[in-house]
Amino acid sequence: MSDPILIWGAGAIGGTVGAAFLRAGHKVVFVDNVAEHVAAINTNGLRIDGPIFQDVVHAPAFLPADLKGQFRQTFLCVKALHTEAAMAELAPHLASDGVVVSAQNGLNEIAIARAVGARRTIGCFVNFGADYLEPGVVHYSGHGAAVIGELDGSTSGRIKDLHHLLQKFDPKAVLTPNIWGYLWGKMIYGALLFGTALTNDSIADVLDNPAPRPILSKLAQEVGAVAAAEGVKTEAFDGFDPAAFAPNAGQAALDKSFADMVAHNRRSAKSHSGIWRDLAIRKRKTEVVAQLGPIAARGAEHGIDTPLTGRLISMIEEIEGGTRPLSMENLAELAKVSA
Template sequence: MSGPILIWGAGAIGGTLGAAFIRAGHDVILVDNAADHVAAINERGLRIDGPIFQDTVKAKAFVPENLKGKFDRIFLCVKAHHTEAAAKALLPHVAENGYVVSAQNGLNETVISKVIGEHRVIGCFVNFGADYLAPGVVHYSGHGAVVVGELDGKKTKRIEQIYALMKEFEPKAILTENIWGYLWGKLIYGTLLFGTALTNDSIADVLANQRYRPILTKLALEVGAVANAKGVVPEAFDGFDPVAFAPTASTAETARSFDEMVIHNRRSTKSHSGIWRDLAIRKRKTEVDAQVGPVVEVGRSLGVPTPLAARVVELIHEIEAGTRQLDLVNLDLLADAEIGA
């Protein structure tokens, strides 16, 4: 593959990846819906702050309607609930033999496949810490798992190329034959993050809180049960071990995974999730309908009950609407939902 790498969505994930690719010597073009972000990048460059590296890189940036041309390599890095609209907008820019890498949260590969064709989609799992701070500024706060793989698990020339590219960003990047296992593993972990985002406490503090570990464990078990019903084997990453949240797991195994997740999150300067930031700082909708919502829907279709996941969706909606405050008491309400289920 040749030509520039197109990053569609130049916020936390896309901005961090794009800047790393530029620093590695690649030609990168950025696309973002935020006109002020695009203008700032074109005027001053894209600035990356944080403990991993600090730099300002030069790149061409466009709002979608001003982009021209077709591209072999496209990274889609928008919020999960914007995936379908973004996929439709980028479709005219996918080269004949080009592909889209879904560097997002959730099961967005299925959404993108419906728009551009499954053969043009590459699975991607990222768990590094990053936040959009201001127009032209992204904070890269901590290393995390980076995994790529073909949706059918095959080894292809293009996946080897993408893997080599991702290793330039994260030397510990993984090439997997089970990308769906990582995506479902992230859904289990991500649902826990939605649980922590019901509060104002940090990710590490909530996961370390012995009072709430039992209800968070049951929440994770629900998502794992849906994955199991689909025949997916979730993969471990960054201290999160799906085996520790299986029905057969011992109390010690579950406690160890919680402890390791706490250690991983305390290493990062990103104390709170992007979910919490959407709720508390940016005052905008989260990805709950595109991440936890599908778990509930798939569970319903497979006859797997998910009352806690459904209650998390309800509580997040209430916080988004301004009718509920961020507070640890919301986890007590989640526990009440479990009792009433």
Template sequence: MSDPILIWGAGAIGGTLGAAFIRAGHEVIFVDNVKDHVDAINAKGLKIVGPIFEDVVQAKACLPEDLKGTYSRTFLCVKAHHTEAAAQMLVEHLASDGYVVSAQNGLNERVIARITGENRVIGCFVNFGADYLEPGVVQYSGHGAVVIGELDGRFTDRAEDIYDLMKQFEPKALITNNIWGFLWGKLIYGALLFGTALTNDSIADVLDDPVARPVLRKLALEVATVAAINNIRLEAFDGFDPAAFGPLATPEQTNKSFDDMSVHNRKSVKSHSGIWRDLAVRKRKTEVDAQVLPVVEIGKESRVPTPLAARVIEMIHEIEDGKRPLSMENIEELARLA
């Protein structure tokens, strides 16, 4: 296709992807709701820093209300809790044969599909490290899994087109007939990250902590059990083996997965999660209601109790509201509940 690629959300994920597409020779238009970020991109370009590549790429950027025209390929890269509002706006700019690629965390494909129609959504799993640093500047801090797949498991020409595009960003990108298995696998990993974000310690340090491991294992088991009850075949990625957190996993399997995840995270210059950054640095709401709450809700529908996941949601909200400090004591409290 020759029409521009629309990147809706030019922060950590969207900025990194868009910059890579531009470097590969594609035209990109960024849409973002932060005016200072939009102005910086238009004035000086988008600057990418970090160990993978450093560059300043030139592209048009605009606020959502200023966007004109329709587009065939849209990457939705906003925070999960902004998905519905963003999808309501971008659907007006989808070409008749257009589709949305959800490069986000969570089960946002379900939300987008309610607005655009399921046939206009392509599933996407991303696990690379990136951060928005300041207006006009994004850090690409570490390689990670990138997977594309149709929601119904078919292999289609449009999915192959996006797969080819993603390989220009990440040569090890995959195309799959089981995108839900990756997305639910990431929900388990995401639950672990929310657990690590209850502290000020790095991801790797918490994953290595002997007090944290048992409670994180039980938290992950809740998510894995909800997935299993709903016939989801979980997929592994980046050293994370979701089977290691299932009901049949041995302690040796679980500890090996913790070890592998710790090694993977220690290779990245991004020592803490974006969740922690939202809580400790940016002082803003996290994606907990969009990532963990659906697990609790689906668990209730499936008659699977998820008390640890529910308590993590409460604790994250207390931190967001300034009522709870970031501390390993939060992990110890979860351990008592477990």
């Protein structure tokens, strides 16, 4: 398609995906709310570093207030906690026949659909490794799943076109009739990542450590129980099998899932999660409430208690507020909730 692709949020996810589209010959327009990042992109281009590819790509970048026009294809790539604010700014720029693709973490499709309608909302799941390093620079550190699908599971002409576009970023990108299965699967994995972010250890080291595995397993099983109550058939990705954390899955399935997750994360140049980076490096709020809050809320609707999820949210917020240090002891403290 010749229309420009709007990338709303030019950080880790948006910058990496947008750069791939540009390298494939597509027109791209970036929007970001960090003025220094926008200025750097316009002055020197967007530099992608890391082991996958290194390049400097050029495309116009705007602050939200400066953007003009409407667009048919928009990839929303902001943090989950900024989704509603971004949609308020984005909606006037969405063409009547346009779509918003949620290349984010969490169940943001729900908020997007509230803002512009389910018909103009596309589900998307990404799990590659990337970080925003500084204005104008993004680090692309590791391959990961990229999945796209209509919210109702249909196979439309537009979703085929969007799948083909996503393959320009990752040739292995998947078109699925069960996007909610991937999104809920990532919710289970995401809870584990928030657990690892309570420490200064790498993702692989925490998951490979036998001491916190029991509490991490219980945390993921708690989220898996909510997904099961939602009637969702979770989907596996990147060595992670969410079915291993379903009720009564068994210890052998748990052990295999942990081993596979460790192997996948050891292959990535990104040793720590973006959550940890927000806490330890950037000293800013994480997506914990936006991502894990819906788990507790949906669990309550189904009569499922989620004490570990609730305590994990509180502990991350305490780290954000500077009242709790990053430490492996935090996982030992979380384990006391289920004792």
